[in-house]
Amino acid sequence: MDRILAFGCHPDDVEFMVAGTLALLADRGYEIHIATMTGGEVGHPTLSPQQIRARRLAEAAASAAVIGATYHYAGGYDLEVQYDDAYRKRVVRVLREVDPLIVFTNPPMDYLADHEEASRLVRNAAYIASVPNYDIGEPSTPTTRFPYLYYWNASSLTDIFGRPLPLSCAVDITSAMPTKLEMLKCHQSQQEWLAYHNDWNDYLENMQWHSREDGRKIGVEYAEGFIQHRSTGHPKDNILNSILGGLCRDLT
Numbered sequence: 570m571d572r573i574l575a576f577g578c579h580p581d582d583v584e585f586m587v588a589g590t591l592a593l594l595a596d597r598g599y600e601i602h603i604a605t606m607t608g609g610e611v612g613h614p615t616l617s618p619q620q621i622r623a624r625r626l627a628e629a630a631a632s633a634a635v636i637g638a639t640y641h642y643a644g645g646y647d648l649e650v651q652y653d654d655a656y657r658k659r660v661v662r663v664l665r666e667v668d669p670l671i672v673f674t675n676p677p678m679d680y681l682a683d684h685e686e687a688s689r690l691v692r693n694a695a696y697i698a699s700v701p702n703y704d705i706g707e708p709s710t711p712t713t714r715f716p717y718l719y720y721w722n723a724s725s726l727t728d729i730f731g732r733p734l735p736l737s738c739a740v741d742i743t744s745a746m747p748t749k750l751e752m753l754k755c756h757q758s759q760q761e762w763l764a765y766h767n768d769w770n771d772y773l774e775n776m777q778w779h780s781r782e783d784g785r786k787i788g789v790e791y792a793e794g795f796i797q798h799r800s801t802g803h804p805k806d807n808i809l810n811s812i813l814g815g816l817c818r819d820l821t
């Protein structure tokens with residue numbers, strides 16, 4: 570069965586914004602892979618970067634296991650993601666390991682520069698991973714195709730100017746919300762961190778708010794919104810419509 574890759578900047582980005590859609594795709598037999606650019610090294614008030622990374626990678630792997638997905642850590646460092654040669658090679662390595670039919674990633678416009686850099690790196694890798702002469706410094710096999718590429722919605726559902734992103738479709742994840750919650754609950758360390766740093770004591774409810782707001786756009790309880798990348802090379806038809814039928818609604 571074809572492979573699907575959700576590539577987020579930090580552990581829990583995927584769970585917030587695309588885990589419901591991944592659960593639906595896993596139910597239909599697709600092989601799901603979840604990758605994170607960083608190990609979330611700064612996300613705890615008391616643990617050292619090495620200690621919190623070990624904990625967060627374990628949490629991310631446990632979350633992936635909920636839907637039978639494979640977890641990949643790309644090797645980056647929290648709050649230091651940048652569009653440079655080392656990061657380009659890290660991301661292409663993961664793309665070549667998976668050779669996905671569909672890629673989901675952070676949106677190009679979001680509140681955190683780390684998210685925007687990750688988006689650009691994944692977008693670039695989705696294009697260049699198939700180029701045989703692009704050398705990542707270790708043996709690897711070029712990907713066999715341009716994947717379908719989708720960006721999930723921004724945190725708080727707006728860009729840095731407070732404007733909604735131009736979503737192209739949304740997936741009804743109402744039936745998958747229990748699974749999405751189970752995956753997010755694996756990230757226990759982030760509930761501790763955000764309560765300390767952002768005064769958030771409603772981590773799970775915050776995720777449900779995002780899904781509820783996107784759900785209102787298509788008249789269902791919970792949804793996940795996406796922008797499809799439709800530039801040169803990548804396929805432009807909406808394959809989520811083909812796979813998920815009426816659960817995926819166009820917004821443009």
Ligand SMILES: [Zn+2]
Nearest residue numbers: 578579582684
């Ligand atoms: Zn993040």
